[in-house]
Amino acid sequence: MVKRITLLAIVLLAFTVSSYPAYAHITPISWGFPVFIQNSSLTGLQTQMQAASDIENVNIGFNGAGFGGLLGGAFPNIGQFSHQNALASALAFADQRQSTIFAYPYLSIGGAPVPGMGFL
Numbered sequence: 001m002v003k004r005i006t007l008l009a010i011v012l013l014a015f016t017v018s019s020y021p022a023y024a025h026i027t028p029i030s031w032g033f034p035v036f037i038q039n040s041s042l043t044g045l046q047t048q049m050q051a052a053s054d055i056e057n058v059n060i061g062f063n064g065a066g067f068g069g070l071l072g073g074a075f076p077n078i079g080q081f082s083h084q085n086a087l088a089s090a091l092a093f094a095d096q097r098q099s100t101i102f103a104y105p106y107l108s109i110g111g112a113p114v115p116g117m118g119f120l
Contacts, residue, residue: 035102035103036100036101036102036103037099037100037101037102038098038099038100038101039097039098039099039100040097040098040099041095041096041097041098042094042095042096042097043094043095043096044092044093044094044095045091045092045093046090046091046092046093047089047090047091047092048088048089048090048091049087049088049089049090050086050087050088050089051085051086051087051088052084052085052086052087053083053084053085053086054082054083054084054085055082055083055084056080056081056082056083057079057080057081057082058078058079058080058081059077059078059079059080060077060078060079061077061078
């Protein structure tokens with residue numbers, strides 16, 4: 001009789017355990033992370049210089065030319081000297097920085113209010 005009661009208790013316990021629905025509280029697991037990070041920078045320095053010089057010298061003399069000896073010595077000498085300089089300088093500086101970060105969306109499985117793996 002004790003064997004029957006024990007067997008009936010085990011069968012009743014097995015039926016009771018199997019009648020409850022199976023569930024579990026799963027902490028969510030997330031997948032997804034940055035897959036592309038790019039940092040670039042460009043620095044440019046440009047300098048230009050230009051120099052120009054112009055030197056001109058002209059001497060014109062009328063001594064003894066043209067009208068014979070009567071008026072030949074009356075005309076003066078003509079002389080002209082010209083000196084021009086030009087200097088130009090330019091300096092340009094450029095600095096450019098760019099960052100690109102690409103990540104695909106993560107997949108979260110589970111019902112907790114805070115996702116796992118630190119993704120909020």
